[in-house]
Amino acid sequence: MTAALEAQALGRKYGRRWALRECTIDIPAGHVVGLVGPNGAGKTTLLKLAGGQLEPSTGGIVVLGGRPGDTPEQLAKVGFVAQDTPVYARLTVADHLRLGARLNPRWDGALARERVARLGLVPGQRAGRLSGGQRAQLALTLGLAKRPELLILDEPVASLDPLARREFLQGLTEAAAAHGLSVVLSSHLVSDLERVCDYLIVLVDSRVRLAGEVEPLLAAHRRLTGPRRDPGGHVVSVRHTERESTYVVRADDARIHDPGWTVSRLSLEDLVLAYMDQRTEADGPVALEVRR
Numbered sequence: 108m109t110a111a112l113e114a115q116a117l118g119r120k121y122g123r124r125w126a127l128r129e130c131t132i133d134i135p136a137g138h139v140v141g142l143v144g145p146n147g148a149g150k151t152t153l154l155k156l157a158g159g160q161l162e163p164s165t166g167g168i169v170v171l172g173g174r175p176g177d178t179p180e181q182l183a184k185v186g187f188v189a190q191d192t193p194v195y196a197r198l199t200v201a202d203h204l205r206l207g208a209r210l211n212p213r214w215d216g217a218l219a220r221e222r223v224a225r226l227g228l229v230p231g232q233r234a235g236r237l238s239g240g241q242r243a244q245l246a247l248t249l250g251l252a253k254r255p256e257l258l259i260l261d262e263p264v265a266s267l268d269p270l271a272r273r274e275f276l277q278g279l280t281e282a283a284a285a286h287g288l289s290v291v292l293s294s295h296l297v298s299d300l301e302r303v304c305d306y307l308i309v310l311v312d313s314r315v316r317l318a319g320e321v322e323p324l325l326a327a328h329r330r331l332t333g334p335r336r337d338p339g340g341h342v343v344s345v346r347h348t349e350r351e352s353t354y355v356v357r358a359d360d361a362r363i364h365d366p367g368w369t370v371s372r373l374s375l376e377d378l379v380l381a382y383m384d385q386r387t388e389a390d391g392p393v394a395l396e397v398r399r
């Protein structure tokens with residue numbers, strides 16, 4: 108099966124500064140991928156490389172078997188909803204749907220009209236007069252109605268209210284399941300990702316710190332709480348208080364059966380925060396090899 112996204116030693120510089128470096132990932136098709144990381148980590152850069160809006164400085168990237176943005180067929184297969192939810196301020200909602208139909212060979216007009224009606228968007232209203240959240244919903248509708256094989260969403264839910272967020276993410280999961288759509292979405296809202304993503308990429312300081320399917324990743328880590336002593340193996344992060352220490356470790360090689368520890372599983376949010384934190388005994392960040 109063709110991978111949704113393969114990157115090999117992918118890097119992108121702005122001037123002399125790396126925005127993304129040494130990125131090697133291989134994401135099978137059919138996943139809903141959550142891309143997380145602190146501000147400036149390189150998430151948008153990676154998404155734009157996948158969408159063909161940016162060229163790599165080093166390495167290579169293949170999306171659905173082709174070069175990003177290379178041919179009309181490739182462009183039709185990939186939907187991209189940018190962070191600032193670009194819509195044309197002077198065009199109405201209905202104009203956007205007409206434009207979508209004209210520009211996209213696989214356009215699903217029924218889906219677009221049904222979503223617009225369900226969201227309560229007025230077809231005759233100019234996009235410039237919509238609220239930020241409504242503009243985001245319109246941009247998302249255009250992305251879904253394009254019927255891509257891969258939908259890339261850069262912070263799609265940031266401006267949506269909690270109900271709209273849940274509604275959108277549910278729609279996304281349903282579309283992914285019904286049409287075999289692959290999705291890559293970046294977000295700072297890890298609790299939202301927890302609900303929809305089955306694949307995770309954590310980017311920190313322009314590098315991939317963790318990548319893989321969510322369930323195996325969660326199964327491979329534990330939180331140890333107890334005395335301040337080296338648990339052995341891969342320590343992802345550690346926090347000390349006067350009374351106890353909390354370690355996040357790779358479960359396969361740490362001494363988790365030591366009765367001195369209280370051992371618990373992690374939520375996706377705990378796991379993401381541990382890799383974003385990565386404070387160790389030496390108090391310096393460690394680059395970890397990520398096994399899948």
Ligand SMILES: Nc1ncnc2c1ncn2[C@@H]1O[C@H](COP(=O)(O)OP(=O)(O)OP(=O)(O)O)[C@@H](O)[C@H]1O
Pocket residue numbers: 121125126144145146147148149150151152153
């Ligand atoms: N057009 C540009 N020119 C110069 N530097 C840029 C440009 N775009 C991004 N950068 C830099 O590249 C790095 C990565 O930026 P990027 O937008 O990919 O991060 P991000 O993870 O998406 O951040 P955020 O969560 O804040 O959206 C940052 O240091 C940023 O300042």
